[in-house]
Amino acid sequence: KNQVEQSPQSLIILEGKNCTLQCNYTVSPFSNLRWYKQDTGRGPVSLTIMTFSENTKSNGRYTATLDADTKQSSLHITASQLSDSASYICVVIVTSGTYKYIFGTGTRLKVLA
Amino acid sequence: DAGITQSPRHKVTETGTPVTLRCHQTENHRYMYWYRQDPGHGLRLIHYSYGVKDTDKGEVSDGYSVSRSKTEDFLLTLESATSSQTSVYFCAIRPPQQSYGYTFGSGTRLTVV
Numbered sequence: 001k002n003q004v005e006q007s008p009q010s011l012i013i014l015e016g017k018n019c020t021l022q023c024n025y026t027v028s029p030f031s032n033l034r035w036y037k038q039d040t041g042r043g044p045v046s047l048t049i050m051t052f053s054e055n056t057k058s059n060g061r062y063t064a065t066l067d068a069d070t071k072q073s074s075l076h077i078t079a080s081q082l083s084d085s086a087s088y089i090c091v092v093i094v095t096s097g098t099y100k101y102i103f104g105t106g107t108r109l110k111v112l113a
Numbered sequence: 114d115a116g117i118t119q120s121p122r123h124k125v126t127e128t129g130t131p132v133t134l135r136c137h138q139t140e141n142h143r144y145m146y147w148y149r150q151d152p153g154h155g156l157r158l159i160h161y162s163y164g165v166k167d168t169d170k171g172e173v174s175d176g177y178s179v180s181r182s183k184t185e186d187f188l189l190t191l192e193s194a195t196s197s198q199t200s201v202y203f204c205a206i207r208p209p210q211q212s213y214g215y216t217f218g219s220g221t222r223l224t225v226v
Contacts, residue, residue: 004155034214043203043217044156089155093214101215103155 002027004092004104012110017080021107023073023090031095035064035075038087038106047075047088077109085111116140119204119218126225132191134221136204138184145187146205146215147171147179156203162187194225 004025013019025033032051036044048057048064050073057064061084063076077084090104117138126132136145144163148156148171158171160179168179176198178190191198201222205215 032212041220043205043219044215045217046214049212049214101156101158103157105153105155 002092002094002102004090004102006088006090006104006107008107009105010108010110012112013080015080015082015111015113019077019080019109021075021077021088021090021109023075023104025071025073025090025092025102025104027071027092027094027102029094029096030068030071031093031099033064033066033073034091034093035062035073036089036091038089040086044089080109080111082111082113085109117204117206117216117218119202119221121221122219123222124224126194126223128195128225129193132194132223134189134202134204134223136187136189136206136218138187138206140206140208140216141184142206142208143184144207144209145181146207147177147187147189148203148205149173149200150203150220151200159189159202191223194223196225199223199225 007022034049035047038044050057050066061078066073087106087108089106092102094100120135146161147159150156157173159177162168162181180188201220203220204218207215
């Protein structure tokens with residue numbers, strides 16, 4: 001069964017600290033992987049996209065890594081800010097005849113001053 | 114979110130009543146999707162459209178119908194709302210090029226009492 005699991009479910013950190021969110025997937029055939037940020041009361045917004053051959057992709061203070069062999073991805077946030085408080089959703093895209101998104105349940109991050 | 118709007122943003126309705134949610138886009142994208150988001154679940158696909166009058170079911174389509182008579186509008190109808198349909202509903206759009214990914218609307222919070 002295609003699944004995307006994220007950990008931790010929730011996380012609280014102090015402003016300025018770094019953190020890493022994890023995503024494990026059992027999805028095939030794999031096309032690419034995206035990380036989305038979802039602010040409270042808003043729709044998800046794409047942060048990064050990674051294809052099978054990419055190991056690292058950065059977007060400002062956000063850095064995503066992908067290990068296609070172990071089927072793991074991580075999202076590292078550097079020097080966190082209050083505005084980073086949000087849910088972060090890992091999505092694996094499958095292309096097996098149809099184009100399909102498999103969503104993780106997300107990690108809820110709270111950054112405290 | 115730019116290019117995609119959902120209406121209403123919030124709605125409370127009674128069990129057994131019909132409800133229609135609207136998704137409107139100005140991007141002229143071919144693909145449109147309806148998802149629901151519930152605690153403990155990743156976003157789950159209800160229905161999607163790949164063109165005017167072309168729609169198909171997703172993984173949680175029971176109790177929902179959709180229509181797309183114009184490129185810009187995708188309607189989701191709950192024929193007879195039930196409490197289990199209390200959720201946040203998101204519309205998403207994307208162009209044919211798979212690398213561009215989804216753009217999500219801001220969501221509709223529906224409460225069925």
